[in-house]
Every structure is written in structure tokens, then in C-alpha cells.
Amino acid sequence: MLQIEHAVVRFGDATAVDGIDLDVGAGETVAILGPSGCGKTTLLRSIAGLQPITTGRITWCGEDLARVPPHRRRFGLMFQEYALFPHRDVAGNVEFGLRMARIGRDQRRRRVTEVLELVGLTDLAGRRVAGLSGGEQQRVALARALAVEPRLLMLDEPLGALDRPWRERLLREIRSLLDRTALPALYVTHDHEEAFALADRIVVMRSGRVVQAGAAADVWRHPADVWTADFLGFGPAVEAAVGSDGLVTPWGLLAVDAAVGTDRAVRVVLRPDAVRLDGAGAVRGTIVHRAFAGDRAELTVETGRVQLRVRTPDRDAPDVGDSVGLSIEPDGVLVYPVA
Amino acid sequence: MTRVWRAVRVVIPIGFLGVFFVWPVVAIIARSLTADALRHVLADHGLRHVAWFTLWQAAIATGLTLVVGLPAAYVVARYQFWGKRLFRAFVTVPFVLPTVVVATAFLVLFRPGGALSFLGWQRGVGPLLVAEVFFNVAVIVRTVGGFWSYLDPRRADAARVLGASRARAFREVTLPALGPSIAAAASIVFLFTFTAFGLVLLISDPAHSTLEVEIYRQANELLDFPTAAAIALVQIVAVFSLLLVLARMQERRAVAQRLVAARDTSRRARGWERLVVGGVLGATAVFLGGPLLVLALESLRLGGSWSLASYRALGSSTATDTLYVPAWQALRNSLEFAALAATIAVVVGGLASVVIASRPGRATRAMDTFLMLPLGTSAVTVGLGFLVALDRWPVDLRAKAVLVPLAQAVVAIPFVIRAVVPALRSIDPRLRDAARALGAPPSRVWREVDLPIAMRAFLVGFGFAAAVSLGEFGATLFVARPESPTIPIAISRFLARPGELNIGQAMAMSTVLMVVTGAVVLAIEHVQVRQIGEL
Numbered sequence: 001m002l003q004i005e006h007a008v009v010r011f012g013d014a015t016a017v018d019g020i021d022l023d024v025g026a027g028e029t030v031a032i033l034g035p036s037g038c039g040k041t042t043l044l045r046s047i048a049g050l051q052p053i054t055t056g057r058i059t060w061c062g063e064d065l066a067r068v069p070p071h072r073r074r075f076g077l078m079f080q081e082y083a084l085f086p087h088r089d090v091a092g093n094v095e096f097g098l099r100m101a102r103i104g105r106d107q108r109r110r111r112v113t114e115v116l117e118l119v120g121l122t123d124l125a126g127r128r129v130a131g132l133s134g135g136e137q138q139r140v141a142l143a144r145a146l147a148v149e150p151r152l153l154m155l156d157e158p159l160g161a162l163d164r165p166w167r168e169r170l171l172r173e174i175r176s177l178l179d180r181t182a183l184p185a186l187y188v189t190h191d192h193e194e195a196f197a198l199a200d201r202i203v204v205m206r207s208g209r210v211v212q213a214g215a216a217a218d219v220w221r222h223p224a225d226v227w228t229a230d231f232l233g234f235g236p237a238v239e240a241a242v243g244s245d246g247l248v249t250p251w252g253l254l255a256v257d258a259a260v261g262t263d264r265a266v267r268v269v270l271r272p273d274a275v276r277l278d279g280a281g282a283v284r285g286t287i288v289h290r291a292f293a294g295d296r297a298e299l300t301v302e303t304g305r306v307q308l309r310v311r312t313p314d315r316d317a318p319d320v321g322d323s324v325g326l327s328i329e330p331d332g333v334l335v336y337p338v339a
Numbered sequence: 340m341t342r343v344w345r346a347v348r349v350v351i352p353i354g355f356l357g358v359f360f361v362w363p364v365v366a367i368i369a370r371s372l373t374a375d376a377l378r379h380v381l382a383d384h385g386l387r388h389v390a391w392f393t394l395w396q397a398a399i400a401t402g403l404t405l406v407v408g409l410p411a412a413y414v415v416a417r418y419q420f421w422g423k424r425l426f427r428a429f430v431t432v433p434f435v436l437p438t439v440v441v442a443t444a445f446l447v448l449f450r451p452g453g454a455l456s457f458l459g460w461q462r463g464v465g466p467l468l469v470a471e472v473f474f475n476v477a478v479i480v481r482t483v484g485g486f487w488s489y490l491d492p493r494r495a496d497a498a499r500v501l502g503a504s505r506a507r508a509f510r511e512v513t514l515p516a517l518g519p520s521i522a523a524a525a526s527i528v529f530l531f532t533f534t535a536f537g538l539v540l541l542i543s544d545p546a547h548s549t550l551e552v553e554i555y556r557q558a559n560e561l562l563d564f565p566t567a568a569a570i571a572l573v574q575i576v577a578v579f580s581l582l583l584v585l586a587r588m589q590e591r592r593a594v595a596q597r598l599v600a601a602r603d604t605s606r607r608a609r610g611w612e613r614l615v616v617g618g619v620l621g622a623t624a625v626f627l628g629g630p631l632l633v634l635a636l637e638s639l640r641l642g643g644s645w646s647l648a649s650y651r652a653l654g655s656s657t658a659t660d661t662l663y664v665p666a667w668q669a670l671r672n673s674l675e676f677a678a679l680a681a682t683i684a685v686v687v688g689g690l691a692s693v694v695i696a697s698r699p700g701r702a703t704r705a706m707d708t709f710l711m712l713p714l715g716t717s718a719v720t721v722g723l724g725f726l727v728a729l730d731r732w733p734v735d736l737r738a739k740a741v742l743v744p745l746a747q748a749v750v751a752i753p754f755v756i757r758a759v760v761p762a763l764r765s766i767d768p769r770l771r772d773a774a775r776a777l778g779a780p781p782s783r784v785w786r787e788v789d790l791p792i793a794m795r796a797f798l799v800g801f802g803f804a805a806a807v808s809l810g811e812f813g814a815t816l817f818v819a820r821p822e823s824p825t826i827p828i829a830i831s832r833f834l835a836r837p838g839e840l841n842i843g844q845a846m847a848m849s850t851v852l853m854v855v856t857g858a859v860v861l862a863i864e865h866v867q868v869r870q871i872g873e874l
Contacts, residue, residue, distance in 0.1 A: 050772045070775040077776040083769035087791045096787070100778035148777060 001026055001184055002047070002152055007056035009042050009208075016042040017053070018208030024152065027182040031199030031216075033192055035231065039208040040188045041080065044154050047186070048077045060151065071100065076150030080157045082141035084129040090116070090140050091125040097148035115143045118177070135166040142174070146181075153178075153185040159194060171197055192232050196220065204228055221271070226336050229269040234334070237267040238306055247335065250305040251283045255330050267336045274332020275310045277318075281325035283308070290320050301326060344782075352691035352710060352752075355683075359749050360713055363724020364575070367568040370727050376565035377572065386553065386570065393549040396464065397532040400471040404528050405521070407472055407626065408479025410619045415480060416487035418616050419605045426620065427481075428864040433627055434477035435803075435860050436853060437810025438537030439827040443834065443849040444634040445470040445542055447842075454633050467543045471535060473630065475528045476623070482527070486520040488605060526585045534578060534717040537812040537827075541834060550574045551719045555816065558723055568727060571720045582715045631853060638846035642839055649843030653851075662829055663822045666844065669829040670851070672743075673809055676825060680747035680811075681804035687748065688755030688804075689797060693789075695756065696763035707760075714753035721749055722817025742818040743825065747808040754807055755800035762796030763789060795866050802863040806856050826852050 002024040009017040016039040024030050032040045045051035047058060049070035058065045065073060084093050091112050098108045116122050119139040124132070129140060138158060145153060158174065159167045175198055178185050189195050195202050196216045204212040204219065212224035223229040226237050240249045242264055247254040249268055277299075285308065289300035297317035301308045301324060308326060318324055371377045380386055414420075415427060433441065448455045449466045460466050490513070498508035536551040543549075548556070550570055557567035608616040641648045653666040662669065688710075695707045713721065725746055766789060774784045812827045819828050826848055833845035 045772070048772075048776050050775065069780070070772075071778045071780050073776075074778070075776065077773070079769050079773055081769075083767060083773040085770060085773070085788065096774065096779075097777035100774075100780075100783070144773075144777065 001061055002186075003057075003059045003062075004043075004047070005057040005059075007043070007046060007058060008054045009039070009046055009051060010054045015208055017046065019056070020205075020208070020210055022203060022210070022213075024184045024186060026184060028201065029178050029185045029187060029199050030201045030203060031187045031189060031195035032203050032205055033189060033195040034205035035190055038205045040205050041156055043205075044077065044156050044186065044188055047152075047154060048075050049073050074148065074151045076145035076148065076153045078141050078145045078153070078155045078158050081161060082137050084137060084140055084144070086128075086130055088129070089125070090121065090127050090129060090132070093129060093140055094143045094147050096144065101148060111147055115147045118146065119143045119173075134162050135170060138162065138166075138170060142177075146177075150183070153183045154188070155185065156188045157190070158187075159189075159191075167194075174198065192220075204231070206231075223269075223334065226267055226269060229271075229334055229336075234269050234271055237269045237336070239338075240266050240268040240335075242266055242335070247333065249333075251303055251308070251326075251328065254328060254333055265338045267338055269334040269336070270308070270328065271332040271334060272309070272311060274329045275308055276327050276329070277310060277312050277324055278327035279325050281327035283326040283328065284323065285326060286323045287318055287320050290317065299324075348690040348693055349706075352687050352694070353706070355687045356710065356713070356749070356752070359745055360716075360721070360724070363721065363728040364716065366728035367571050367575075367720065367724050370565050370568035371572045373565055376569040380566060380569040380573065389548055389550055389553050390573070392547055393533060393551075396468065396471075396547070396549070397529050397535075400468050400475070400532040401525050401529045403468060403472045404475045404479055405525060407623070408476045408524075409483065409521075411476070411480045411623045412484035412487060414616050414619045415484040416490075417492070417605050418608050418612070420608070420616060420620070424864070426624075428861055430480045430623065430627065431477045431864065432857055432860055433473050433631075434475065434481075435806050435810070436474075436631075436856055437827050438474070438535075438812050439541065439830045439834075440634075440810070440849040440853050440856075441470055441474055441630075442538055442541035443830060443845050444630040445473070446834065447634055447637050447846060448630055450842075453637075454629075462542060463544045464547050467538060467547070470538050470542055471532050473627065474538070475531055476627065478528050478531070479521075479524050482524040483517065483520050487517060490516055523585065526581065530578065530581055530585070530715070533581070534574070534719075536717060536719050537831075541831060550577075551717055551813070554719050554723060555813075558726065558817070564727055567723055571723055575716060575720060578715050578717070634846060634853070635850050638843065638850045641843050649840065649847035652840060652844050653847050662824055662832060664824070666829060666848070669824045669826050669848075672823050673826040673852075676744045676747060677805045677808040679741075679744035680751060680808035681801050683744060683748035684751040684755045684804035684808075685797060685801045688752040688800060689759055691752070692756050692759035692763055693785075696760050707756075710756055711753050713749050718746075718750050718811065718813030719817070721746055722814035725814070725818050740820060740823050743815055743823075744808070746814040746818050747811045748804070750811055750814055751804035751807040754803040758800035758803055759793060759796045762793040766792050798866055799863050802859050802866075806859045806863075809852065809856055809859075 002022075004020055004022040007017055007020045007022075008015065018039070020039075020043060022030070022032075022043075032043065034040050042051060046053045049065065049068060053066075060073075085096065088096070094112045094115055095108050098111055103111070112125070113122065116125055119142055121136065121139050121143065124136065124140075129137060132140065138161075142155075142158070145155075155174070159170055162170065171194060178198075187195070187198055199216060202212075202214065202216050202219045203210055204224070206227060211228055212219055219228075220232065223232055223234070226235075229235055230237070238250055240247055242248075243253075245253065247266075247268065283303055285301040285303035287299050288302045288307070291298040291300075292314065293311075295314055296311050297314040299310050299312060299317060301310060303326070310326060371380075411430065415423065415430075420426075445466045446462070447453055449458065449460045449462075450456065451461070458465065494516070495508045495512050498512045499505070503511060533549075534551055535549060536555070539547075539549045539552050540555065543552075550573065554567045554570045554574070557563045557570065638649055639645055639647065653670075655665060657665060691706070691710050695703050695710070697703070725742055729742065770788050770792075771784050774788050775781070779787055810827060811825075812831070815825055815828060816831070819825060824832065830845045830848050830852070833841045833848070
């Protein structure tokens with residue numbers, strides 16, 4: 001439905017969005033994942049019509065949006081830090097878009113009640129927005145964006161400013177809301193866990209470009225490059241070489257389906273699920289650090305040349321100083337050519 | 340429609356100030372270049388003496404104002420105490436009081452038989468300096484105190500934790516951070532005292548006169564317009580050099596300072612601090628409240644006993660030979676002029692503010708600077724400019740009463756802009772984006788977002804403009820017709836006449852004006868506090 005073809009946004013010499021292609025289909029939730037400053041907010045603003053694109057094309061169901069001003073696009077945008085109107089109460093904020101659409105008073109009131117119910121804020125209708133907690137403000141912003149029944153919902157770091165318990169709760173709520181309304185949605189975040197939990201498809205952005213696009217599981221299993229693997233919290237990358245009989249790593253020879261070609265230097269990243277404690281494992285090492293993470297323990301194992309991290313249930317995790325064996329799943333060994 | 344509106348909001352402010360400010364100033368420059376007036380003025384020994392006095396009295400008054408104002412700024416910024424809001428409003432009152440009211444108060448205080456007559460000062464430099472300090476303390480308390488209250492106290496705490504004593508932490512951490520704001524406030528005070536007119540004219544003696552007063556004397560007493568214009572030109576050059584320095588300093592001040600919300604930075608005084616806070620508050624209150632209280636009380640006395648005779652004389656319907664009209668007529672004139680001047684100032688200044696706040700860039704900065712010019716130009720210059728420029732221009736406006744509110748509006752416009760622009764700028768641009776994304780067409784965004792949020796600022800601007808107009812003396816003195824005096828003009832005429840009842844009427848009128856202005860200021864303060872409380 002939404003189709004972006006090679007969109008470029010330049011501010012003077014700086015290029016914020018550098019040739020993005022992106023589709024959002026009916027009822028699909030796409031997460032744009034990237035570090036701050038990668039151009040993801042600019043991209044959202046361009047789609048909303050608040051920021052003209054320098055070159056490229058943005059279309060909705062085939063209609064070019066270049067000449068459609070933001071107030072005619074009927075795209076809901078939930079702003080980072082919400083941008084609620086401080087001079088209006090909760091209901092006044094939610095009602096705003098309906099007033100702009102010249103919807104009658106009675107119908108407006110009904111819709112406001114409906115949407116506030118949807119986000120669970122019925123009791124706060126008459127409250128000033130300044131006095132609300134972060135989570136409540138977030139819901140008002142969501143209700144305001146939803147009230148006008150937008151064709152597309154865009155959320156810009158909607159959980160960014162919230163405490164952890166609120167984040168998890170609201171994440172679930174947004175997920176179920178998107179499922180129920182079947183709205184196509186674009187969700188911008190720098191947090192990969194958020195993106196994985198919510199999106200059907202992930203688009204990883206870096207410096208204004210798309211690095212990788214695909215289903216959440218595919219992105220996690222096979223990050224496109226070392227940078228993406230690092231951004232997802234894997235790593236660190238280590239130097240290795242592809243020999244004729246396998247991958248030569250600091251932990252020994254690993255069997256790997258080397259599509260990279262033989263006899264060349266590569267960088268290797270181990271996905272967190274690749275390393276397992278295994279008494280019979282080929283890699284031996286000593287535990288140098290044990291971090292408590294609730295039901296799990298995160299162990300740092302000194303293997304002689306390189307340290308490895310491994311997660312294991314906390315209850316029967318070995319202690320610092322214990323020597324352990326590790327096995328490495330070939331499937332979790334990510335091999336990247338040295339640029 | 341939008342395009343017309345865009346043009347209108349640029350053309351009206353620039354056109355208005357072009358006709359009523361730039362053109363008069365150009366006329367002054369033209370006049371001063373005729374008849375070699377400028378050369379004579381620059382060579383005149385008497386005028387050099389005047390210039391020197393203008394400079395040193397401003398320097399001393401500025402120093403004294405810092406001494407009096409900084410302790411109060413500290414207390415207001417760092418401590419919580421009962422009636423703090425009231426105190427802040429109260430400190431501001433002298434600053435917005437008309438100069439004639441302040442002059443009357445100090446003349447009464449120092450006159451023979453007055454509360455401070457034992458100093459034997461009467462008219463002269465002593466009372467002038469005290470009055471200037473009285474007038475400008477608010478600048479220090481509000482600007483430095485305001486900045487101070489947003490300064491993160493944890494920096495000083497960090498210095499203490501690292502082993503600095505209280506005094507050392509202040510000297511090494513707080514003072515450097517405050518420095519630029521102190522310098523900026525001091526230069527504003529210097530500017531005000533350097534261009535002081537009403538106070539000098541009414542309080543000082545003829546031997547100690549400033550450039551401003553000299554302009555007035557040349558124009559109104561000696562009718563030597565070229566010389567008056569030449570002095571005005573010298574004054575303009577001096578003031579703008581000063582303003583340039585000031586602008587530089589403000590740019591430096593804009594360098595990142597970690598600021599926090601004011602409520603986190605002040606606390607209740609503990610132990611010996613209570614003595615300091617109480618002492619500073621008490622002394623400041625006496626210094627600022629005393630003269631006004633004495634003025635109000637003395638206005639109720641005549642010939643050594645309590646009497647309402649002065650007020651009754653104000654209400655009398657007969658014209659006196661001092662005013663040519665009944666005194667109440669002056670009150671009516673003042674109110675009418677204030678309403679008109681404030682309306683003009685809010686319309687012109689409001690439009691200008693919208694432009695200045697809308698886009699950052701060289702063009703808007705230039706416009707901002709242009710519209711602030713009247714602030715740096717003395718009221719006397721504005722008045723003189725009106726006299727020399729508007730007597731031949733398409734219609735001869737000189738005989739029209741409308742000149743008074745026009746001149747007052749020119750003086751008041753910068754105040755409106757200063758009140759409205761920050762409010763408009765403080766509006767998160769994403770609010771406008773949000774309104775547009777929710778379906779508001781561009782023409783409606785302003786009405787739905789900017790206007791309601793900045794409404795209070797417009798009200799504050801109107802209040803400021805009205806207060807400025809009510810008390811305006813320098814420009815009005817030039818352009819008011821003899822038979823339609825404003826209150827400040829009437830007061831100055833009463834002060835110039837001998838006789839118990841004349842000074843009594845001056846005191847009574849000053850008291851009335853003080854109450855009216857005070858009410859306006861309290862209303863402004865109320866609106867502002869609520870605004871910050873809500874947003």
C-alpha cells in the first residue's frame with residue numbers, strides 16, 4: 001500500500017535519507033531499526049509529508065503523494081515524546097483530528113470515548129496532559145493518532161522515554177491493538193528487542209541507507225554484516241581465516257559451510273545461541289566472570305586467546321574459577337568477508 | 340490568502356517603524372548635519388562636561404545597583420520563603436513605575452522637612468543616584484536572579500564534595516557561570532542610567548545635567564533644533580556602540596549552560612542562612628517600599644496635618660494656570676492614550692513577533708534587530724524626531740493629539756516583542772507538525788496551536804505596553820499639546836511650581852499613577868506565573 005522508491009532527503013550537504021526503498025503491505029507492521037541519527041525519524045516525517053524528499057517517490061496505493069500536503073494524507077503519526085497539545089485536555093487532544101475533519105460534535109464525542117476506551121484512559125478524559133505520567137501521555141498520543149482512523153499508523157520511538165515495566169506492557173498492548181485494527185504500521189525504534197517483538201518485517205537502517213530487510217527471525221539469525229551483528233548485541237568480531245578444511249578460529253578448527261571462498265581472511269561473530277556449555281566440548285576454558293541475570297547467568301569464559309560469553313540457566317551455572325567445556329554450533333557462527 | 344497574510348505581517352511592522360521611527364531619526368541626522376551643528380557640539384566645552392557627567396553618573400549608579408541587587412538576586416534564586424512570588428512582583432514595581440513617580444518620591448524624601456532631609460541633599464547628584472539605583476534594582480534581581488535559579492546547584496555541590504569551601508565553590512563555579520548574565524544585566528542598567536531623562540530633569544540640579552536633558556533644553560527652551568539634533572546623534576552613536584557590546588555578550592552567554600527547572604534549585608533557609616535571607620529581604624523591602632510608602636503618606640498631608648485637599652484639588656473641575664485643564668482631564672487623556680498606544684503596539688509588535696519567531700535565519704535576525712532599535716533609542720530622541728520629522732510630512736501631524744499614542748507605541752513595541760517572541764519560540768515545532776498530521780491546514784495551525792499557547796504572552800505584552808504608555812515621559816513631553824497633558828506631564832508641571840498645594844497635587848497624582856501601574860504589573864505577574872505553572 002505504501003511504497004517508497006529510492007527516497008533521498010538532503011539538508012544542505014548532509015544526507016539524512018540516502019536512497020531508501022520500502023514497502024508496507026495491508027495490515028503489515030514494519031519496524032525500522034537503527035541507531036539514533038540514522039535517518040529513521042526523517043524518513044517518517046517525509047512519509048507524513050512534513051519533510052519534502054529531495055528525490056525519489058512516495059506513493060500510496062499507486063497515488064504519488066508528492067503534492068499531497070500532510071493534512072490531507074490521513075496518516076497517523078505518533079511523535080517521539082508525543083507532542084501533546086499542552087493547552088488542551090486529554091479529550092481535547094484526542095478530538096483534535098476529528099475537529100479538523102469537520103466531524104459533528106456528537107459523533108466526535110462518541111469516537112473520543114471509543115478510542116479512550118481502546119487505550120484504557122476513559123477516566124482521564126478531562127485531565128490536563130501536563131499532569132500525566134509518561135505511560136499515560138503515550139496512550140493519549142496513541143489515541144490521538146488512532147481517533148481519525150488513519151490509513152497508516154507511524155510510531156516514532158513510542159516507548160523511548162518510558163520505564164521498563166511500562167515499556168513491556170505497552171509493547172504488548174500496541175501489538176494487540178495493531179492485530180485487532182489490522183492497520184498497516186511503521187514502527188521506528190533503536191531497540192531490537194522492541195522491533196523483534198512487534199514487527200512482521202524489520203528494516204535495519206544505518207546512515208540513511210537500508211542495511212538489511214527481512215523477517216525478524218531472518219535478521220536475527222543472519223545479520224547482513226558485522227555492523228548489524230554488533231548492533232544486535234552479538235560480538236565482538238574476531239579475525240579468522242578460511243582454510244581448505246574449515247574455519248581457522250582462535251577456538252580451533254570449525255566446520256562451516258564457507259560460502260566465502262577459501263584461503264582468505266574473514267571476521268567471525270558468534271551468535272549468542274551458538275555457544276553452549278558442554279562437558280565434552282572441544283573448547284576448554286576457565287570462568288572469569290559470572291553475571292546474574294535473573295533466571296539466567298551470563299558467563300565469561302577465558303579460552304586462552306579470546307573470551308567467550310555463554311548464557312545458561314542460573315541455577316546450575318558453574319562458578320568463577322571452574323574450568324568448563326564449550327561446544328560451538330556451526331549454524332551460529334557468522335562469517336563475514338573482510339572488506 | 341496565506342500569501343497576503345505573510346506580506347501583511349512583514350509590511351505593517353516595518354512600515355510603521357519606518358514612518359514613526361526611522362524617518363524621524365533620519366530627520367535628526369539631517370538636521371544635525373546642517374549649520375555645522377555637529378562640529379559645534381563636538382567642540383563645545385560645556386557639552387563635554389555634560390557628556391562626562393552622563394558617563395560617570397551612569398557608571399556609579401550601575402555599580403551601586405549591583406551592590407544592592409545581587410544579594411536579593413541570590414536569595415530569590417536559591418531560597419524558598421513565604422511570599423516569594425509577591426516579593427518578585429514587588430521588586431519589579433519600581434522598574435515599571437513611571438519616572439515621574441520615582442522622581443516625586445525622592446524629591447519628597449529629600450526635601451526640607453522630608454524623611455531624609457538630614458542628609459541635606461535636596462536636588463542634586465546624591466538623590467539622583469539613589470533614585471537610579473531604586474529604579475534599576477529590578478533588572479539585576481530579575482535577570483541575574485532568573486538565570487541563577489536555572490543554574491544547576493549540583494555543580495557547586497560537586498565542587499564542595501571535591502573539597503572547595505562554600506566561598507571557594509561560589510568563586511570558582513557559580514560566579515563564572517553567572518558572569519555573563521551579571522555583565523549583561525549591568526550593561527542594561529548602564530544603558531538605562533546613561534539615557535536617564537526624567538529623573539535627571541526633575542531631581543538633579545542644572546549643574547549636573549545629562550545628554551538627554553541637554554537635548555530637551557536645546558530643543559524646548561532654546562528652540563535650537565540643529566544643536567539638539569546633533570547631541571541626539573552623539574547619543575545615538577554612543578548607545579548603539581553599547582548595544583553592540585551587549586549583543587556580543589549575549590551571544591557568549593548563549594554558550595551551553597546546564598539549566599534545570601527552577602523549583603529544583605531553591606530550598607528553605609537553614610540555621611544562620613535564615614538571618615541572611617531575612618536581612619536581605621528586609622533591607623530590600625525597606626529600600627524599595629519606603630520611598631513609595633512615604634510618598635503615599637505625604638500625599639495625604641498638607642501644611643503639617645492630615646488632609647485630602649490635594650486629592651480634592653485633582654477632582655476639581657476648574658482649569659488651573661498650571662495645567663490649562665482640570666486635573667482629571669489628564670487622567671482621562673492618559674487612559675485613552677494608553678489604550679490606543681497598547682493596541683497599536685500589540686498589533687504591530689505581535690505581527691513582528693510572528694515573523695521573528697517563525698524562521699531562524701539572517702533575514703529574521705535582521706528584522707529582530709531592526710525592531711529592537713527603539714529600545715536602544717532614548718524616548719527623548721523619539722520625541723525630538725517626531726517634532727523635526729512629522730511637521731511637514733503629507734499631513735502635518737504635529738498638532739494632532741494622535742502623535743502621543745503613536746510615539747508611546749514606538750517606545751512600547753520592543754516590550755511587546757520581548758514578551759511574545761519567547762512564548763512563540765518556546766512552542767515545540769512538533770506540536771505544529773502534529774496538528775498538520777492530524778489534518779489541520781497550514782492556515783489553521785496558527786490558530787489552533789500558536790495563538791492559544793501564546794495568548795497569555797499577548798496579554799502580558801499589552802499590559803507592558805499600557806504600563807509603558809501610562810508612565811511615558813520623555814517622548815510625550817515633546818509631542819503632547821499643552822492643553823492635553825498626560826498624568827506624567829501634569830505631575831512634572833506641578834513639581835515645577837512652588838507652593839504646598841502644587842507639590843501636594845504632584846504627590847496625589849503620583850500616588851494614583853503608582854497604584855494604577857502597580858495593579859497592571861501585578862496582573863502581568865499573575866498571568867505569567869500561571870502560564871509557567873501550566874505549561
